[in-house]
Structures are given as C-alpha cells and as structure tokens.
Amino acid sequence: MNIFLIAIVIIAIVIVLLYNSLISKKNQVENIYASVDTLLKKRFDLIPSLVATVQESMKHEKSTLEEITALRSSAIKGGVTSDQMAGIDSKLSSLLGSIMVAVEDYPELKANDNTLNLQHSLNEIEEQLSAARRAFNQVVTDYNNAIEMFPTNILARYMMFSRKQVFAINESEKKNPNIKELFSK
Amino acid sequence: MKKVSELQDFFYEKIYPDLEFLEKKRLKIYGYLKKVAIILFLVTIFFLFLIQDYISDWVNILAFAVIIPSGIFMFIYKMQMSGFTSLFKDELIEKLVLFVDKNLKYSKNNYIREHEYRASSLFPQLIDRFSGDDFVSGTVDKVDIRFSEIHSEVKKKTNKGKTYWQTIFRGLLFVADFNKNFEGKTVVLPDKSEKFFGSISHFFQSFSSHGKLVKMDNSEFEREFTIYSDDQIEARYILSHTLMDRILEYKKLVGKNLYISFNRSNIYIAIGYSEKLFEPKIYKKITSFDEVSFYFKVISMTVDIVKHLNLNRKIWSKR
Numbered sequence: 259m260n261i262f263l264i265a266i267v268i269i270a271i272v273i274v275l276l277y278n279s280l281i282s283k284k285n286q287v288e289n290i291y292a293s294v295d296t297l298l299k300k301r302f303d304l305i306p307s308l309v310a311t312v313q314e315s316m317k318h319e320k321s322t323l324e325e326i327t328a329l330r331s332s333a334i335k336g337g338v339t340s341d342q343m344a345g346i347d348s349k350l351s352s353l354l355g356s357i358m359v360a361v362e363d364y365p366e367l368k369a370n371d372n373t374l375n376l377q378h379s380l381n382e383i384e385e386q387l388s389a390a391r392r393a394f395n396q397v398v399t400d401y402n403n404a405i406e407m408f409p410t411n412i413l414a415r416y417m418m419f420s421r422k423q424v425f426a427i428n429e430s431e432k433k434n435p436n437i438k439e440l441f442s443k
Numbered sequence: 444m445k446k447v448s449e450l451q452d453f454f455y456e457k458i459y460p461d462l463e464f465l466e467k468k469r470l471k472i473y474g475y476l477k478k479v480a481i482i483l484f485l486v487t488i489f490f491l492f493l494i495q496d497y498i499s500d501w502v503n504i505l506a507f508a509v510i511i512p513s514g515i516f517m518f519i520y521k522m523q524m525s526g527f528t529s530l531f532k533d534e535l536i537e538k539l540v541l542f543v544d545k546n547l548k549y550s551k552n553n554y555i556r557e558h559e560y561r562a563s564s565l566f567p568q569l570i571d572r573f574s575g576d577d578f579v580s581g582t583v584d585k586v587d588i589r590f591s592e593i594h595s596e597v598k599k600k601t602n603k604g605k606t607y608w609q610t611i612f613r614g615l616l617f618v619a620d621f622n623k624n625f626e627g628k629t630v631v632l633p634d635k636s637e638k639f640f641g642s643i644s645h646f647f648q649s650f651s652s653h654g655k656l657v658k659m660d661n662s663e664f665e666r667e668f669t670i671y672s673d674d675q676i677e678a679r680y681i682l683s684h685t686l687m688d689r690i691l692e693y694k695k696l697v698g699k700n701l702y703i704s705f706n707r708s709n710i711y712i713a714i715g716y717s718e719k720l721f722e723p724k725i726y727k728k729i730t731s732f733d734e735v736s737f738y739f740k741v742i743s744m745t746v747d748i749v750k751h752l753n754l755n756r757k758i759w760s761k762r
Contacts, residue, residue: 293676385623389680396658397675 276413283401287422290397291340294390294425298333298347301354301383305330308376312357315364319357326353341423347387348425354380391425398422444743445543447736453542454735461534462730465723468530472523473725479519483512524725531723536577536738543743546581553578554591555616563618563711564628565702567652568611571598575616577721583746584755590617590745592720614699614716617745621681621710622754627674628654629681631690631703634669661687667694668701681705686752693751697744712748 309323316323332338333346358377367373402421405414487508491498498504532551540549554575560566575593582588595611630653653671657678664687672678694701702713721738723729749755 290675385683386676386680388683389678390676392660392679393675396660400658 276410280404280410280414280417280419283404284419286397287401290394294394297383297387297390298343301387302330302334304376304379311372311376312367315367316360319360322353322357326350344423344425395424398424444747450736450739454732458535458538459730465531465534466729468527469725469729472527476520476523480516483516487512528723532721535735536721539739540579540742543746544581544583548580550578552576555589555593555618559618560593560595560616562707563616563704564630564706565704565711565713566595566611569597570595570611572596572608583749586619586749586754588617588619588749590615612713612715615714615745617712617748619710619749619754621705621708622756623681624708625677625681625705627672627677629670629672629678629705630654631668631670633700633702634667659687663691667691689752
C-alpha cells in the first residue's frame with residue numbers, strides 16, 4: 259500500500275515538473291516574441307520617414323518602395339499571427355536591404371544627413387532584430403523539441419501545444435567574411 | 444602584427460647593445476648567487492657538525508637547516524633581482540611595447556586594478572590577494588585599450604590547518620571600449636564539459652552564478668565556450684556570427700584559455716598564462732632572440748585584439 263502511494267506521489271511530482279517546464283518554454287517563446295515584436299514596430303515606424311526622404315530621388319525603385327509601404331500596412335493593421343509576421347519580416351528585410359544598397363547610386367542621397375541618420379537607425383535596428391530573431395529561434399527550437407520528445411510530448415498533446423515556426427535568417431546574415439582573407443590583405 | 448624580419452632588425456640594431464650590458468650584469472648576479480648558495484651550504488654543514496652532540500631531535504633540526512638558509516638565500520636573491528628586473532623592463536619590455544605601437548604607454552609597476560577585475564565579472568570567486576605589473580595603455584585604431592599582467596589568489600587551509608595560496612587567475616587582462624552599446628552583462632567562458640558530455644552538459648551549466656545560460660547558433664563556438672547573460676537578446680546582439688568566428692580564430696592563434704565578458708560598455712578579455720610574464724630568468728641568456736620574440740608575440744597578439752575582433756568598427760549608435 260505504502261509503495262503504491264509513494265509511486266503515485268513520484269508520478270505526480272514528475273507530471274508537475276514536466277508541466278511546469280512546458281509552460282516555462284511556452285512563456286519564454288512569448289516573452290522573446292514580444293521583444294521581436296517591439297523591434298519590428300520600431301522598424302515599421304521608420305519606414306514612412308524613409309520612404310518620404312528617398313522617394314523623390316529614387317524613381318527607379320518606386321515599385322520596391324510601394325511594396326515596402328504595403329507590407330508595413332498589412333503588418334500594422336492587426337490580427338497578424340507570429341508565423342505571418344515572420345513571413346512579412348523576411349520580405350521586408352530583403353526589400354529594405356536592396357533599398358539601402360540602391361542609395362549608394364544616388365550621390366544626393368548619400369550626402370543627405372537625414373538619409374544617413376535613417377540609414378544608421380535602420381542598420382542598428384536590423385542588428386538588434388537579427389539578435390532577437392536568433393534568440394527567438396533558439397527558444398522556439400527548445401519548445402518544439404519539448405513538444406515532440408518523450409515524455410513531454412504526451413503532456414503537450416493533452417495541452418494542445420503545437421509546433422511554432424522559426425524566423426528565417428537571411429543568408430547574408432549567416433555568411434561571414436573570410437577572416438583569413440581579410441587578415442592577409 | 445609586425446614581421447619577424449622587422450623584429451630581427453629592431454633587435455640587432457636597437458636592443459642588442461643594451462641587452463649585452465644586461466647580460467654581463469646577469470652573469471655577475473648569477474655568479475654571486477652561486478657563491479652565496481655554496482657559502483650558505485657550507486656554513487650550515489659546519490654549524491650542524493658543531494652542534495651534533497647536543498642534537499636529540501634530528502628531524503626538526505634538519506628542517507631548520509633547510510628553512511633558515513633558504514630564507515636567507517631568497518632574501519638576497521630578491522634584493523639582487525629587483526634592480527635587475529627593473530632595468531630589464533626598461534631596456535627590453537618598454538622598447539618592445541613601443542616597437543609594437545609607438546602610441547602605447549608602458550608602466551612596469553602599474554596594473555589593472557582590482558575594481559576593474561571585479562567589473563569584468565569573469566571570476567566571481569572571493570579573493571584575498573590581488574597583484575600585477577606591466578601595464579600597457581593607449582589608443583589603437585581609435586579604440587582605447589589597456590592591459591596588464593594580473594594574479595588573483597585566495598587563501599586556503601589544508602586539513603592539517605596549514606595555510607596556502609590558491610591561484611584563481613594568472614595571466615593578462617585586456618580591457619577595451621566595445622563597439623556596440625549595451626546595458627546588461629554577458630560572459631563567455633571556456634567550456635570544459637561540452638567536449639565530453641555533449642548537450643547533457645547544458646543541464647549542469649545552467650546552474651551558475653554568472654547568469655542564464657545562452658545557447659548559441661554556432662556549434663564550434665558552443666563546443667569551445669559556455670555563454671551566460673542576463674539578457675538573451677543582448678547576448679546575441681553582442682555575439683554576432685562574425686564576432687563568434689573572430690573569437691574562435693583568435694583563440695586558435697593564441698592557443699590559451701580565453702575568458703571574455705561584456706559589461707559596462709567594455710569588453711574584458713582574460714588570457715590565462717601558467718607563469719609570470721615579462722620577467723628575466725637568472726639562469727637563462729638574456730640576449731636570446733627566441734626569448735625576445737616570445738615577449739614580442741605576447742604583446743603584439745594582445746594589442747592586435749582590436750584588429751582581430753574588429754573593435755574599431757564602431758556600430759552606428761556608438762559614433
């Protein structure tokens with residue numbers, strides 16, 4: 259009888275621990291996502307000023323600028339899930355990157371203080387966003403592992419936890435310059 | 444880093460004449476110390492011979508016969524060496540520091556102070572003694588840097604109640620202004636368990652006073668280091684993919700344990716060395732190019748941290 263009771267208590271403790279670890283992983287994902295979200299909003303806030311500053315000069319990039327504005331509007335209208343946001347973020351990052359490269363072809367923009375400041379702010383936010391995405395991907399990986407691995411997967415199924423999507427990391431972000439080459443220069 | 448051929452030219456043209464003078468001095472001191480050792484040995488034997496009839500406890504007497512002459516010898520050795528070491532640092536180490544970069548300043552008796560060592564948060568253990576020397580400071584590629592040799596120790600007691608000093612860290616501590624703004628604290632320590640236990644080691648590493656464990660998305664970096672931070676996002680903001688690769692390259696170059704932290708807008712790098720650096724060895728020839736080349740390499744590699752880790756690339760918010 260006693261052994262039976264002890265076994266029940268041990269099982270109960272294990273279930274509580276597993277449950278708590280799952281909840282803590284889910285909360286971590288939400289917590290880091292909130293930071294990603296804040297940075298994304300910060301970047302959305304910069305877009306109108308950026309477009310206003312460069313659109314006069316950048317006639318050839320009109321369609322790209324329109325696409326950026328459209329993406330921003332769809333992102334801030336609300337009701338966007340984290341997976342959809344990941345898609346928007348990836349597209350926006352590459353579009354903004356191409357605009358920043360194109361600025362180099364416009365001497366009047368390159369000399370403009372306002373453009374330079376915007377460029378600096380955008381670069382800074384991109385760097386912070388990249389860090390936030392990496393942190394998010396790590397906690398999502400931990401979470402996904404937990405809901406797929408035994409024994410937490412059994413509990414996760416009862417709690418209706420489902421897999422979450424990671425942010426796509428730009429290839430250019432992952433690619434590093436060849437350090438040896440740099441040193442030999 | 445300057446080339447070996449440049450160092451060779453500098454060595455034979457600028458340092459060698461002064462080193463020859465120092466070498467003569469070393470031989471003189473070496474000869475004197477040898478004489479002192481022989482005299483002390485003979486006096487001790489003679490003394491033991493005189494009192495042999497009165498000795499009942501040989502073990503204690505022999506212990507004294509070793510301790511007292513050794514104490515006298517060490518006292519004379521230190522007296523002789525202090526002036527010589529000071530001269531050695533003026534004639535060689537200072538010149539080497541200026542050869543590496545003429546904008547640097549060298550101060551032989553100064554060192555990175557204890558409050559900076561504590562601010563690095565690399566070694567949270569309590570310490571009872573902190574010392575150092577060979578302080579180098581200056582601006583390299585517009586980055587303010589400083590480093591020195593340091594030694595932190597803690598007093599311990601054996602089971603028999605005997606006290607002894609245990610080293611917490613010995614080596615170089617490098618401090619520089621970091622190129623990004625940040626508010627929290629991130630610490631990168633050598634990983635001793637991951638190579639053997641793989642991902643299970645994460646479980647044990649998560650219990651640390653350094654902060655929360657951060658798992659990085661660079662497997663080689665994860666194998667070599669354990670990262671702790673009080674901010675998961677900031678740790679990745681600081682440790683970008685590029686910086687992680689550069690740190691790995693630098694670790695391979697130095698071949699020593701690296702302890703790195705980011706705190707109060709600074710980067711702290713502690714490089715462990717098993718013995719005291721930049722000190723003359725009385726039994727070794729001073730005019731040897733290999734010795735000079737070793738000192739040059741240590742100074743040069745430490746100053747070059749700025750280039751290796753790209754610290755001069757100021758991020759936008761820090762312009």
